[in-house]
Amino acid sequence: MPILNRAAELHEEVTGWRRHFHENPELLYDVHKTAAKVAELLKEFGVDEIVTGIGQTGVVGIINGNKNDSGITIGLRADMDALPIKEATGKPYASKIEGMMHACGHDGHTSMLLGAAKYLSETRNFNGRVALIFQPAEEGGAGGKAMIDDGLMEKFDIKEVYGMHNAPTIPIGSFATRDGAMLASVDQLDITITGVGGHAAMPQNCVDPILAASAIVQAIQSFASRNVDPMNSIVVSVTKFQAGNAYNVIPTEAYIGGTVRSLDEGLRDMAEKRLGEIVDHVAKAHGCTAKFSYDRQYPTTVNHTKQYLFVGEVAKSLAGEANVEMNT
Structure with missing residues (x-):
């Protein structure tokens, strides 16, 4: 898989963030420390605008591209909350909080978006704006709806939102998506x-x-x-x-x-x-x-056809057509 050199250089740093979040899980909307760490890093990266407290504890960061005559703001979204599960992995970076664990991979999602934030802040090689959306309460708390109800889309004039979820059932380096209904x-x-x-x-x-x-x-x-x-x-x-x-x-x-x-x-x-x-x-x-x-x-998560096809082409350009499952 072709990886941008700078993105590859971020691997160790992103891994470090992920392990920090894994050691310090928080539940639902009570992600104050996680949100604070996210905001701190976004500031360190030079993100142009950072707004906290959207949907209670959500964080949004805005990165302006080198050009902005497109007038388009694209959202990239990750979730921050963990699960009420006792960790028994024995990993050196296992949860330090009794009865809480990042068992669904949101520590990874948050770290991946932080990596994208750092790269985009450094390069800004795009026309428009990127809204980095860090959501609380995905695990049953409707944190996404809370952020939307708090004016997320209107405040930042977001036209499209893209997100991804780890999938241990598919090989490393592969992607999977589908048109229409994606998640029940x-x-x-x-x-x-x-x-x-x-x-x-x-x-x-x-x-x-x-x-x-x-x-x-x-x-x-x-x-x-x-x-x-x-x-x-x-x-x-x-x-x-x-x-x-x-x-x-x-x-x-x-x-x-x-x-x-x-x-x-x-x-x-x-x-x-x-x-x-x-x-x-x-x-x-x-x-x-x-x-x-x-x-x-x-409600059902529904992918729009145009965006589904776009994501598929981008994934194929990175991983190769054989490693991208469409309409799975």
């Missing part, structure tokens, strides 16, 4: 089943919410296999099941939580309606009541 929407399920609690030795006097909740977990999986066209796709995942705190007591309530992911807005509508029906009817069949909440979180 994600919606959150919260279900509370209410029955009648009592002693485990006398179940006949109880209405067991655990039994009802167990049936609901199984029943909602039928939605994807029996209500959705096999040519489409949707994933329903139950990730939380909580009930009771004693060995000898049937509890009054059981709780189920999870997510629904799809690439189609129509499927989101169908999921909200059909899953609600399934939960209600299965709960009633077991003599229980159910409270069903369907919270729409993130």
